[in-house]
Amino acid sequence: MQVKIKEAAQDQDAAHKKVKMSARNVKVHYGATEALHGINMDIMQNEVVAFIGPSGCGKSTFLRCLNRMNDTIDIARVTGEVTLDGRDIYASRLDVVQLRAQVGMVFQKPNPFPKSIYENIAYGPRLHGLVDNKRDLDEIVESSLTRAGLWSEVKDRLDAPGTGLSGGQQQRLCIARAIAVSPEVILMDEPCSALDPIATSIIEELIDELKGSYTLAIVTHNMQQAARVSDRTAFFHLGDLVEINATKEVFTNPQDQRTEDYITGRFG
Ligand SMILES: Nc1ncnc2c1ncn2[C@@H]1O[C@H](COP(=O)(O)OP(=O)(O)OP(=O)(O)O)[C@@H](O)[C@H]1O
Numbered sequence: 278m279q280v281k282i283k284e285a286a287q288d289q290d291a292a293h294k295k296v297k298m299s300a301r302n303v304k305v306h307y308g309a310t311e312a313l314h315g316i317n318m319d320i321m322q323n324e325v326v327a328f329i330g331p332s333g334c335g336k337s338t339f340l341r342c343l344n345r346m347n348d349t350i351d352i353a354r355v356t357g358e359v360t361l362d363g364r365d366i367y368a369s370r371l372d373v374v375q376l377r378a379q380v381g382m383v384f385q386k387p388n389p390f391p392k393s394i395y396e397n398i399a400y401g402p403r404l405h406g407l408v409d410n411k412r413d414l415d416e417i418v419e420s421s422l423t424r425a426g427l428w429s430e431v432k433d434r435l436d437a438p439g440t441g442l443s444g445g446q447q448q449r450l451c452i453a454r455a456i457a458v459s460p461e462v463i464l465m466d467e468p469c470s471a472l473d474p475i476a477t478s479i480i481e482e483l484i485d486e487l488k489g490s491y492t493l494a495i496v497t498h499n500m501q502q503a504a505r506v507s508d509r510t511a512f513f514h515l516g517d518l519v520e521i522n523a524t525k526e527v528f529t530n531p532q533d534q535r536t537e538d539y540i541t542g543r544f545g
Pocket of ligand 1: 307312331332333334335336337338339352498
């Protein structure tokens, strides 16, 4: 399969960047079944890293390790170490609500709250005590919607329900909601899989803009998308991280036969 690779990322030297998040020997069990077998990965500040691999290989499970979303799954048990700026995010005294503001998440299916567009954005900053007056809150709402590329489309109907927007607009609303609580990392789990090609390309452009301010990790089934948006690509297979490298390398010169088989469409 031919994939068009994002030019800007090609000469990126991850070694010169700061490590934002780090995973060491991360294993996840669902009940007695080990779904991730000991993942080691550094995620660099202000990079976009894409997770690819066949269905069921553990991409989403690993993504959820990065902001402790697996805590919400009763039978999931995570071991190993994950750090954010060198701090253990699984430390017992850590405030998980605060962690999930720092490491925000956008899901496959847009999931706005059943509230107005304004309230979708205002909820988080209020919850986290980021503002103490309406004017500051208005400012956060406007700047978050602007950064998510949605402001001009919704500024005249902030009181309308978020669920009344189109799918692509709803996904940008969810991105704005994540941005509103000043995240450092944004995790995206197949953020475009429910969107049409135009809405998808808007989100992809947005991802490119957002990496100036945030670190992004994105799970995608779409290899063209990984090639378009990411600086580095991680290939997972059967619960293992097979390789992670500059996206161009992974798609043109994969180091492992399994990666080559996957990107050439031989399995998956
Ligand atoms: N809540 C859960 N309970 C039990 N097993 C689970 C759960 N979530 C995932 N698994 C299992 O863990 C393994 C990894 O699943 P995961 O969803 O992380 O893979 P994935 O690569 O993201 O797949 P896909 O591309 O299909 O979304 C699979 O075998 C899956 O069946």
